[in-house]
Amino acid sequence: MTRVPLAALAAAFGAIIASAAPVAAERLVASLSNHRVMITSNFVGEELVLFGGIEQDAASRPRRADYDIIVTVTGPRQTMVTFRKERILGLWVNADSRVLENAPAYLAVLSNRPLDAVTNTETLRRLQLGLDNIPLLQRASVNIADAASDDPFRLAFIKIKTEQGLYREVSNGVTFLAPALFRASIQLPAEVPVGTYEVDVRLFADGVQIARTPAPFEVYKSGFEQVVTAAAREHGVLYGLATAMMAIATGWFASVVFRRD
């Protein structure tokens, strides 16, 4: 039960440390190839490209080591349930479950080299970086708790999401084009839900976070897809009647077309 405030405290503390360390005067700028991803009837997924540069002003000290970049893309939040099957009276049935409140529907962690090479495990955990360290609130029955990173339900959830292409950790997802210029490719599968996606770009040097910048984008439906979705949401009865009429008309039309006499 005490894990949540502790984790929050740790995160807040981490943010304070990060912002209160202006000794390194690097500035991070990032821009996406597209800020509005449109879902149309021929949408089969999309690749977004994030370009970023590291600016050093006059106050910059000589660089100690190569820069590292970790980009975290977090999709809209959904409530999801993980079920586990067990054998009961010889039958395999969903016997146990965990509800995940507000878990990201999409999550991509991109970096230029493996996360544990960028910085130490403690920092990764504190900054909630990587699939092992993202906070996932699981509810068994009454008590909500951030699942331990080796919780079987949590591991199974991340595995399934990874197989669907919705969760990914790519250790070569960020490429440095020049020492202070990088690009990252964000793969969105066709199943991505609509909503706002947070993109969090963090700059590391010597295992320490020295700059951070957001670059959000939005996924939305347009045209026909949008009209249908809005009609189904807002005018459910009319939409249902229209679909039923369409069914009857289609059936009638077919019998006219195929009538032999």
Next chain:
Amino acid sequence: MQIYLPIADLPVNVFVILAMGLAVGFISGMFGIGGGFLMTPLLIFLGISPAVAVASVTGHIAASSMSGAISYWHRRAIDLALAFMLLAGGIIGTAFGVWLFTTLRAIGQLDITIGVSYILLLGIVGALMVAESVSAILRARQGKPVELRRPGSHTWIHGLPLKLRFKRSRIYVSAIPVWGIGFIIGFVGAVMGIGGGFLLVPMLIYVLRVPTATVIGTSMVLTLVTMASATVMHAAVNHLVDALLALFLMVGGVIGAQFGARAGQKMSGERLRLLLGLLVLAVGIRFAVNLVVPPETLYSVRVMDGDI
């Protein structure tokens, strides 16, 4: 050709959906069943969420039944009075089914109930149909007359009061078993998310002794009404009907149903019942295997889209 489905939120191949509609439509036209118990698992297999699949399939079944019902209407093979009486029982059954559905979901026992009832229902109905039709075919082979209707063999069902005459089907039975059958179909349909045609056809034949000539057309009228209203209810309550998905399924379905209805008319009643029995049995066994064989992955993830 890939197309993005607006409510299911994923792209599908149009030709795959059309072909699935065609195949299931053929079967539904041939046997006078909705085919929901075949189509819903197929859609879930494609990756469409079960809730959207169940809701959208209702539209497809309504279209197939409409197309089939019209061609049976032209052949004067529909007993409207019987369909109406069945419907009266069906509405009450549906209400009870929805109540049980909600209760079971509240206590978390819905999945196992649906799984076990699929196996029991499909297994028993399929086995009975296969056994009956095989013995009928064997009897016909031995030169004995095929006893489709046994006018003398009255059971206790024919002793019940409230007798009604259904002219088109040429039967004279009590309204009580008719309402009862309607109730069972409505109840089972609501709990298991199926139209129930595969149950209705044998019940009409064996319990009410409805002649094969009118049984399929009558069953289609009942399926049409229940599924069209189910489409409206699903759209109004859950907002999960994907009209685009339903349209592609429908177009394939109505064409398939036309050919299926013609193929069905050419076949003898016993052979038709044997085929349907085998099909029902096969789906039942498939469900049983799913529940008995250790699954590849014990875990599954479901998105709760406001439906709880």
